[in-house]
Amino acid sequence: MKKYFPYILIIIVSLGVVGYNMYNKDHKETKDATSDVVISPKELLAIYERDEVAANAKYLDKIIEVKGIVKEIHNISNGGSISLDTGNEMASIICEFESAAAYANVKVGDEVNVKGFCTGKLMDIVLTRCSL
Amino acid sequence: MYKIILGCLVLGLNISNVTGQKYFTKTGHITFFSDTPIEKIEGHNKSSNCVLDLATGKLEFGTLIKGFQFEKALMQEHFNENYMESNKFPKATFKGQISDFNKIDVSKNGKIPVKVTGDLTIHGVTKKVATDAILTVVNGKIETNANFNILVADYGISIPALVKDQIAKSVKIKVNATLEPFKS
Numbered sequence: 001m002k003k004y005f006p007y008i009l010i011i012i013v014s015l016g017v018v019g020y021n022m023y024n025k026d027h028k029e030t031k032d033a034t035s036d037v038v039i040s041p042k043e044l045l046a047i048y049e050r051d052e053v054a055a056n057a058k059y060l061d062k063i064i065e066v067k068g069i070v071k072e073i074h075n076i077s078n079g080g081s082i083s084l085d086t087g088n089e090m091a092s093i094i095c096e097f098e099s100a101a102a103y104a105n106v107k108v109g110d111e112v113n114v115k116g117f118c119t120g121k122l123m124d125i126v127l128t129r130c131s132l
Numbered sequence: 133m134y135k136i137i138l139g140c141l142v143l144g145l146n147i148s149n150v151t152g153q154k155y156f157t158k159t160g161h162i163t164f165f166s167d168t169p170i171e172k173i174e175g176h177n178k179s180s181n182c183v184l185d186l187a188t189g190k191l192e193f194g195t196l197i198k199g200f201q202f203e204k205a206l207m208q209e210h211f212n213e214n215y216m217e218s219n220k221f222p223k224a225t226f227k228g229q230i231s232d233f234n235k236i237d238v239s240k241n242g243k244i245p246v247k248v249t250g251d252l253t254i255h256g257v258t259k260k261v262a263t264d265a266i267l268t269v270v271n272g273k274i275e276t277n278a279n280f281n282i283l284v285a286d287y288g289i290s291i292p293a294l295v296k297d298q299i300a301k302s303v304k305i306k307v308n309a310t311l312e313p314f315k316s
Contacts, residue, residue, distance in 0.1 A: 060219060
């Protein structure tokens with residue numbers, strides 16, 4: 001029995017490490033990830049307005065890449081968001097960033113290319129954990 | 133003649149109801165807290181919608197469940213997949229009424245305590261909630277703040293026995309949104 005003890009200890013420790021890493025696993029980041037979908041803000045909104053349920057089935061949790069003109073910038077505590085113009089006054093694509101530094105150089109009127117996770121549509125379509 | 137004046141007055145009232153009475157934001161901050169001695173879990177949504185109609189006192193919120201960001205990826209995954217089933221129920225909404233909305237005066241800065249009651253829909257289940265809230269008028273903007281607790285079980289969300297000590301049965305919801313006059 002005694003000769004197995006080191007092996008048992010190794011198994012227990014490695015299970016512990018695997019469990020701990022799973023518990024602390026990192027958020028998937030959009031920065032270096034490949035986009036699942038590349039689409040224009042206008043087209044994305046049009047698809048959502050046509051059939052929201054179908055659009056959600058297709059796009060939720062996917063990394064969406066949109067290129068558009070910055071309409072507004074909202075600085076909130078710990079990060080913030082920029083809205084991209086869709087041509088519709090009431091609905092934009094809101095792109096949330098985890099840190100304000102990530103979009104510090106962006107100004108209203110700039111054309112930017114943003115990647116983010118699609119979380120659905122309220123008045124606007126919201127992408128989270130975005131990167132430029 | 134007086135009919136015309138009356139007509140103008142009625143019209144005038146209608147116009148003033150349409151413009152300048154609605155306040156809204158698309159960047160409302162809603163926080164979810166689950167506190168137990170073993171684990172503290174909090175999620176933040178910073179792109180919630182809120183509309184307040186000062187003419188009627190109607191208050192509405194909308195938020196995307198997948199928009200909640202957690203410190204740990206695993207918490208976020210469990211929140212979405214195991215508990216909120218956010219693919220099936222992507223939104224949470226609140227449609228309510230401020231009971232004493234007549235005392236809201238946006239022309240002067242200050243804090244206004246109010247009572248809000250309404251229907252909260254989470255995970256496809258709608259329940260009545262009531263809470264105290266504080267509205268703070270700052271230079272023509274209205275900051276809304278409220279804290280209330282809800283029971284997870286009320287919304288058809290069950291917590292497996294295995295993690296029952298890690299997840300609170302009663303979770304705290306904190307709402308903070310700065311509303312601006314709606315320009316149409």
